[in-house]
Amino acid sequence: MLDLIIKGGTVVTPAGVGTSDVGVQGEKIVMVSAPGAITVEAQKTIDATGKIVVPGGIEAHAHVGHPGAGGPGAAGVNAGVTEQSRGALWGGTTTVVDFTPSPDEGEVLKAVYAYMEDWKGKAFTDYNTHVTYRGTSTVMAIDQIKDLIADGFASIKIFTTSVRPPTPDRPTNRTDMGRLAAVMTECAKHGGIVAVHSEDDDIVQYNYARAKERGWLDWWNMHLVHSNLSEDLSFRRVTRVAEKTGGAMYFVHTSAKEGVNAIAEARSKGLPVYGETLNTYCSFNADNYKEPDGMKYHTYPSLKFEDDRLRLWDGLLHGDMTFMATDSIATTYANKIVGRSVLDVQGGNIGIEIRMGITYKEGVIDKGMSLERYVDITSTNVAKVLGFYPQKGAIAAGSDADITIIDPSIKKRLAMSDLHVQDYSSWEKHQIEGWPSTVILRGHVMIEDRKLVGRRPIGQLARRKIDPLVLKRPMC
Numbered sequence: 517m518l519d520l521i522i523k524g525g526t527v528v529t530p531a532g533v534g535t536s537d538v539g540v541q542g543e544k545i546v547m548v549s550a551p552g553a554i555t556v557e558a559q560k561t562i563d564a565t566g567k568i569v570v571p572g573g574i575e576a577h578a579h580v581g582h583p584g585a586g587g588p589g590a591a592g593v594n595a596g597v598t599e600q601s602r603g604a605l606w607g608g609t610t611t612v613v614d615f616t617p618s619p620d621e622g623e624v625l626k627a628v629y630a631y632m633e634d635w636k637g638k639a640f641t642d643y644n645t646h647v648t649y650r651g652t653s654t655v656m657a658i659d660q661i662k663d664l665i666a667d668g669f670a671s672i673k674i675f676t677t678s679v680r681p682p683t684p685d686r687p688t689n690r691t692d693m694g695r696l697a698a699v700m701t702e703c704a705k706h707g708g709i710v711a712v713h714s715e716d717d718d719i720v721q722y723n724y725a726r727a728k729e730r731g732w733l734d735w736w737n738m739h740l741v742h743s744n745l746s747e748d749l750s751f752r753r754v755t756r757v758a759e760k761t762g763g764a765m766y767f768v769h770t771s772a773k774e775g776v777n778a779i780a781e782a783r784s785k786g787l788p789v790y791g792e793t794l795n796t797y798c799s800f801n802a803d804n805y806k807e808p809d810g811m812k813y814h815t816y817p818s819l820k821f822e823d824d825r826l827r828l829w830d831g832l833l834h835g836d837m838t839f840m841a842t843d844s845i846a847t848t849y850a851n852k853i854v855g856r857s858v859l860d861v862q863g864g865n866i867g868i869e870i871r872m873g874i875t876y877k878e879g880v881i882d883k884g885m886s887l888e889r890y891v892d893i894t895s896t897n898v899a900k901v902l903g904f905y906p907q908k909g910a911i912a913a914g915s916d917a918d919i920t921i922i923d924p925s926i927k928k929r930l931a932m933s934d935l936h937v938q939d940y941s942s943w944e945k946h947q948i949e950g951w952p953s954t955v956i957l958r959g960h961v962m963i964e965d966r967k968l969v970g971r972r973p974i975g976q977l978a979r980r981k982i983d984p985l986v987l988k989r990p991m992c
């Protein structure tokens with residue numbers, strides 16, 4: 517007796533796409549078989565005829581425990597773990613990776629567990645976290661990277677820029693090249709990967725100074741501050757550090773064609789360099805900044821030009837780019853638009869729920885992306901690069917039964933009433949075609965036919981271990 521059979525769907529497995537039945541026992545997938553070949557009875561059967569069955573999405577970039585994205589004069593706002601993870605689940609994402617700041621002193625691992633306490637008992641998805649190191653990180657803190665990796669937190673995030681000009685109440689996050697090399701060396705030694713927010717701080721800070729002098733402070737100039745040249749220089753410099761230290765790495769929120777090209781070049785040399793981009797960079801460009809309240813589209817570094825947007829898609833379609841994330845930060849709309857100059861525009865956007873559906877529409881429907889590639893960039897590749905694979909990211913016997921069923925017959929304009937993390941979305945009124953309708957987390961049916969049926973937050977910490985091959989050369 518099985519617990520669940522999903523029958524008759526178009527199933528995307530590591531072996532390809534075809535009509536299959538999927539058998540689930542407890543929290544695991546136990547068989548993927550030809551239609552009708554599973555003869556054992558099941559407690560529950562889901563008819564997926566006419567639907568697409570994919571591995572549950574994995575969001576690699578969400579600031580869920582962010583202390584609150586407060587703009588100037590605005591109180592910090594954070595929708596919290598429950599609302600954001602439930603939104604992720606509604607959108608077909610079953611695992612979310614958050615960011616924990618590393619303390620400069622004391623036990624880093626202890627700080628990580630303390631930070632992740634917030635997820636315990638409140639999560640509607642499984643979860644893990646990157647650990648963020650800063651320019652003030654001590655040698656002692658860097659020495660503890662091996663402990664983080666050993667406990668299943670296999671990724672370190674760093675910034676090569678302070679992003680905005682540092683102020684006394686907003687000190688810099690920027691990590692110098694010395695620390696970057698040290699972090700990469702430790703990760704290379706112990707099996708971790710480095711996630712880099714890569715911008716050239718000299719270029720960015722000069723551009724801020726120029727914008728001030730010339731009076732170009734309006735938010736719609738953001739792409740002239742966080743510029744293409746900055747991404748080009750920084751990606752190449754960071755890639756060189758990776759090459760010299762033997763470190764594996766990926767660039768978070770790649771935004772420019774120069775970034776994609778630098779990644780492609782590094783990969784062509786066999787370096788384990790991967791690229792993440794964001795839905796906001798793939799749906800919009802810097803022209804959207806000119807709309808009233810157009811800063812709502814902004815996420816650091818910045819939206820770029822139309823040819824950059826097209827190169828990002830080209831990279832996603834053909835393999836130079838590795839996966840799609842959102843840089844989700846929950847703020848209210850009022851909070852998101854309160855900063856109106858290049859000095860204070862709020863970063864992040866509420867993207868955690870739309871990622872699977874919008875990527876399906878813009879990738880599969882609009883650009884003819886194969887279903888295999890769609891699954892790669894929304895789940896499998898994230899699982900491989902961050903170390904969830906093959907426990908997650910695959911519809912295969914032995915993997916967690918994290919399964920999203922997409923209903924391709926859902927065609928409509930997206931309304932806020934379709935979404936569950938309030939109170940705005942950059943994708944409101946976007947035409948969608950195909951949207952997650954049923955979502956299963958470790959064998960538990962959580963969303964069924966667009967209804968929340970799993971009312972308990974059963975999400976767990978999912979520990980990670982990266983396949984050594986992924987850390988040696990570009991494997992996905």
Ligand SMILES: [Zn+2]
Nearest residue numbers: 577579843844
């Ligand atoms: Zn971020």
